Amino acid sequence: MRVYVAGHRGMAGSSITRxxxxxxxxxxxxxxxxxxxCDQHAVGQFLHTERPDAVVLAAAKVGGIHANNTYPAEFIYENLMIECNVVNQAFAAGIHRLLLLGSSCIYPRAxxxxxxxxxxxxxxxxxTNEPYAVAKIAGIKLCESYNRQYGTDYRCIMPTNLYGPGDNFHPENSHVLPALLRRFHEATAARREEVVIWGTGKPRREFLHVDDMAEASLFVMDLSNEKYSAHTQPMLSHINVGWGEDIAIGDLAKLIADIVGYNGRIRFDTSKPDGTPRKLMDVSRLSRMxxxxxxxLEDGxxxxxxxxLENHTCLREA
Structure with missing residues (x-):
């Protein structure tokens, strides 16, 4: 069997690849x-030449609140282009099995x-992340539409906040968990008396280790059409993937500080946005499967x- 993993160098794609x-x-x-x-011709040429048995679409432009607020045009454009090109050209090449990785930010704020x-x-x-969310919703509807019209087997999973080896630890453009890990590590090394965190610390988030996400991805891909269809509908093809429990950002910060060994103060900058108050996924559908x-979380x-610690000297800075 041959599988094309789009985004194999990213955190999610590399775990699925392994x-x-x-x-x-x-x-x-x-x-x-x-x-x-983002180049439709190049994607089409590659997929027509290689003709893999299946495609895993893990490639995306991603980032935290700061990155989403700073680069909204890039977030919506690049993600739309990637999804449209890969899904459409997979179909054109006769590839009828595909798994698209989405995001929990597709859901309404409230x-x-x-x-x-x-x-x-x-x-x-x-x-704060509407452009990215709109692009990911479009990806779901794209897969649903090809399934409905052409009978393809394009499946979508919506992971909660991912973390793990291969994450982006950029000080401004990363997601909250890796950003906090790096911030507390540097504060400990520099013996800083205080670490400042955006927002109130009250929002609650759910986190899933990337290796769990990869296992879930292969589990969903392996499901028979009968079992998959029994838990989905033609117009509701996406499946939540998460841990099923959440944690307040303030408590997460304290947990990371303990793991890193930081003993200073933690101050919350309430002038900065919190984002969505709470985002916990209902994972009962996948559990029933x-x-x-x-x-x-602590082990992860x-x-x-x-x-x-083993890789921080060579981590990307952009």
């Missing part, structure tokens, strides 16, 4: 320099917690911090 290779699957890989996924798949398009999105996450953060 899991596939452990199974003995031949994974097709192309860096951005080798294949620009969605009832925990968030069920049915909450999609039932309310206003969180303004037979899969649950297995890596507890400790593992991620060890990876950071």
């Amino acid at each position: 899991k596939l290779e452990l199974r003995g699957v031949e994974v097709l890989k192309r860096s951005r320099a080798e294949l620009d996924l 969605a009832t917690q925990p968030i069920r798949e049915e909450a999609l398009l039932t309310g206003e999105l969180e303004p 037979g899969w649950r996450a297995s890596i507890p 953060i400790r593992q991620t911090y060890r990876w950071f």
Whole structure:
């Protein structure tokens, strides 16, 4: 079996790649320099030439609140282009199996917690990441539309906030967990008396280790059409993937400070935005299918911090 993993160098894509290779699957890989996924012709030529048995679309432009607020045009444009090109050209090349990785930010800001798949398009999105969310919603609808019209088997999973080895630890453009890990690490090394964190610390977030996400991805891909269809609908094809529990950002900061060994003060800058008040996924649908996450948050953060210590001198800064 041959599988093309788009975004194999990213945190999510690299974990899925490792899991596939452990199974003995031949994974097709192309860096951005080798294949620009925003280039429709190049994507079409690659997929028509290689014709993999399946595609995993893990490539995306991602970032935290700061990055989403600073680069909204790039976030909506690049993600739309990547999804449209890969999905359409996969179909044109006769590839009828595809898994698209989305994001929990697709759901309305005020969605009832925990968030069920049915909450999609039932309310206003969180303004700080709306362009990215709109692009990801479009990706879901793109897959649903090809399935409905052409009978393809394009599936979508919506992971909660991911973390783990290979994460982006940029001081401004990363997500909250890796950003806090780096901030507390540097504060400890510099013996700073205080670490400042955006917002009130009250918003609650759910976190999932990337290796759990990769296992869930392969689980969903492996499901028979009958079992997958029994838990989805033609117009509701996406599946939530998460841990099923959340934590306040303030408590997360204290946990990371303990793991890193930081003993100074933690101050919350309430002039900065909090983002969505709470974002907890309802993972009952995936649980009924037979899969649950297995890596507890503290264990996962400790593992991620060890990876950071071994790799932080060569981490990307942009």
